[in-house]
Amino acid sequence: MIHIGDLDGRCLIQQFSNLHLSASPFQLHEKYILNFTLFNCSSSADRRTLSGPIACLSVPDYPVYFTSSDRSISQLDVFSCSKIFDIFSVGFQIFDNGLQLYWSKPMCKNCESKGNYCRLKDNNNTRNYETECHDINNKHHNPGAWEKLKVPGVILCISLVLLVVIALYHVHRSNKLKKEDEVRIENFLEDYIALKPARYSYADIKKITNQFREKLGQGGYGTVFKGKLSNEIYVAVKVLDNNNLKGNGEEFINEVGTIGRIHHVNVVRLVGYCADGFRRALVYEFLPNDSLEKFISLGNQKKHSLGWEELEGIALGIAKGIEYLHGGCDKRILHFDIKPHNILLDNNLNPKIADFGLAKLCSKEQSAVSMTTARGTMGYIAPEVFSRNFGNVSYKSDVYSFGMLLLEMVGGKKNIDVKEQNTSQAYFPEWVYNRLNQGEELGIQIDEEDDTKIAKKLTIVGLWCIQWYPIDRPSMNIVVQMLEGNGETLTMPPNPFASTNPMKTNATKHGKGLNSELEVISELGES
Numbered sequence: 001m002i003h004i005g006d007l008d009g010r011c012l013i014q015q016f017s018n019l020h021l022s023a024s025p026f027q028l029h030e031k032y033i034l035n036f037t038l039f040n041c042s043s044s045a046d047r048r049t050l051s052g053p054i055a056c057l058s059v060p061d062y063p064v065y066f067t068s069s070d071r072s073i074s075q076l077d078v079f080s081c082s083k084i085f086d087i088f089s090v091g092f093q094i095f096d097n098g099l100q101l102y103w104s105k106p107m108c109k110n111c112e113s114k115g116n117y118c119r120l121k122d123n124n125n126t127r128n129y130e131t132e133c134h135d136i137n138n139k140h141h142n143p144g145a146w147e148k149l150k151v152p153g154v155i156l157c158i159s160l161v162l163l164v165v166i167a168l169y170h171v172h173r174s175n176k177l178k179k180e181d182e183v184r185i186e187n188f189l190e191d192y193i194a195l196k197p198a199r200y201s202y203a204d205i206k207k208i209t210n211q212f213r214e215k216l217g218q219g220g221y222g223t224v225f226k227g228k229l230s231n232e233i234y235v236a237v238k239v240l241d242n243n244n245l246k247g248n249g250e251e252f253i254n255e256v257g258t259i260g261r262i263h264h265v266n267v268v269r270l271v272g273y274c275a276d277g278f279r280r281a282l283v284y285e286f287l288p289n290d291s292l293e294k295f296i297s298l299g300n301q302k303k304h305s306l307g308w309e310e311l312e313g314i315a316l317g318i319a320k321g322i323e324y325l326h327g328g329c330d331k332r333i334l335h336f337d338i339k340p341h342n343i344l345l346d347n348n349l350n351p352k353i354a355d356f357g358l359a360k361l362c363s364k365e366q367s368a369v370s371m372t373t374a375r376g377t378m379g380y381i382a383p384e385v386f387s388r389n390f391g392n393v394s395y396k397s398d399v400y401s402f403g404m405l406l407l408e409m410v411g412g413k414k415n416i417d418v419k420e421q422n423t424s425q426a427y428f429p430e431w432v433y434n435r436l437n438q439g440e441e442l443g444i445q446i447d448e449e450d451d452t453k454i455a456k457k458l459t460i461v462g463l464w465c466i467q468w469y470p471i472d473r474p475s476m477n478i479v480v481q482m483l484e485g486n487g488e489t490l491t492m493p494p495n496p497f498a499s500t501n502p503m504k505t506n507a508t509k510h511g512k513g514l515n516s517e518l519e520v521i522s523e524l525g526e527s
Contacts, residue, residue: 004099011056013038013087013094026101028091035069035088041081049076054095057084066095108133197260200283202276208283209237221357226286234286235271242278252280258333258359266321268344268354284354288347293340296409308451310349311409315458316483317351318343322402323476325353326395331361334394338401339380340408380404383468396470399479403465407432410444410459430497433463437492457487464493472496 005012039050043061047053053063067076069086093099108118111133118131206212208227216224222240229235240252252275259270274281289295292314295306306314318338325333335356342355358375376385382400383390411428435443442459446452461482467473472494474482482490 004101011054012098013054013057028089028093028099028101033089033091035086036066036090037069037086038064038066038084039078039081040064040084041078047077050078051095197256197270197283198272200272200274200281202274202279202281205237205239205274205276205279205281205283208235212239219355222281227283229271233271236284236286238282238284240280240282252282254359255282255356258361259356261329261331262325262333264321264324264328265350266317266352267324268352287344287352289345289349291341292343292345292351292409295345296340296412306349308446308448308454312454312458312483314343314345314349314351315406315409315461316480318353318405319402319476319480319483321351321353322398323480326398326476327364330364332364332395334360334362335398335401336360336375336385337377337380338398338405339377340405341377343405376401382470384470390468391470394470395475396473399465399473399476400467400470402476402479403462403473404429406458406462406465410442410455410462429463429466432459433495433497436460436463437495453487457483457485457490460487460490460492463496466496467493468496 038054038057040062041047041050041064043063047063047065050065050067052058052065054066057064064084065081087094090099108131111118111131114133116133116135119134120131200208205227208229209225210227212225214226216226216236218224219238222238225237225239227235227237252273255270256273259267260273263269268287269285270282271285272283274283296311322335322338325335333356335353336358337355338353342353344352344354346352375381380401382393382397384393385397407429411432432442435441436456436459442452442455444455446455461479464474464482465479
């Protein structure tokens, strides 16, 4: 005998609405087996011909009644009632929230007492529920063999499931990475369009710099902040100083007018600019290694070590950048502020010329520009920029600045030190020229012989570039050739520091002859 009920108190009638025992060996332990129909009625109706209500199915104002399904509908008071469902082949016990089932002939007691188990016979007569006693030790049904196969089978199934899960994970991850790559590429291409350069509003500048959160440095014309166009492109944003109106306008026009047209590996790229009322900013590509000055200055506590081969590569890159400015664009660009601070380094220590605030444009056919005031940084300014007695200002002025930069890279200190009372003792270019001219070594601690050759080559090229008169200086095209060579064929230049020198007098005559042939021109944009 089996007693069926619901311990959770749920309505058993609803659970057994589709109860069918025709395919089961169990039968209801009840004399009368009937079919019942359930109705949902309103509380105001007369229910004398119906049984109930059924508490577990009823709700307030809508009780549920039942009656035998074989009764005629005309005999029932079912006005304002609706049929819910039928229950087939059950007894009245189901309405008491319980059932009793029995199996008339299980005949398993003696079988199980012998250690075997009882089961239904496997035959085609589904209505003949006969049992048989299964011998566990029967060789035909040996469970030991099954047990031996079960463990490897389970392991195999688990392994297959794991392989399928891993394969699905890799497919999902691969698709996800491909989509992320596509989004990254699209974002990069959208940002790359901005490298033309683009014009930004001041609100854009605030967003790019995250409200000017990370400051990189302070310059003469403004402050530089780190910014980000997207997850792929970082930029350096120079916000120009509003208090310096003259410098502000001049630097802004020079930067956008010159660097905006330049595309060279050794010239920093102008990504965009902002001219929003009195607010102005310049957006450059971001170079994480900062400037060359922090690598070569001995007085800098944050000094990093650079090998001589690296210095040679940096020097050659700067020379090629200046050469491009002088002859690679549709207009000749004179920088006028070549110095270590304005040479930025990327991740691979590739140099990029920056800060074109003092630059001027002129025609490539004309070799000199007129200037009302000297411009540049003390220690790197060519003599003719100070006084026209030494010649006209031209592209050779950048050559002089580059020569001073080379000598500073070799000597590792400023070419002029205002802290020294006797500046002649602190002037490295003259000191190193005198040593080389007397056949002495550079006087710099260098371990490798090949490094000594590099240092000497950089020094001699630098001394050629700082010749006092522009005519004696090589062009940047010649400088690049000198740096690309091994330095063995280089000769010492004339002494650029001697006040009385026959060679200097001769150079002066040649300089005057050349300057008479050069027409002094106005920079582009002047009236």
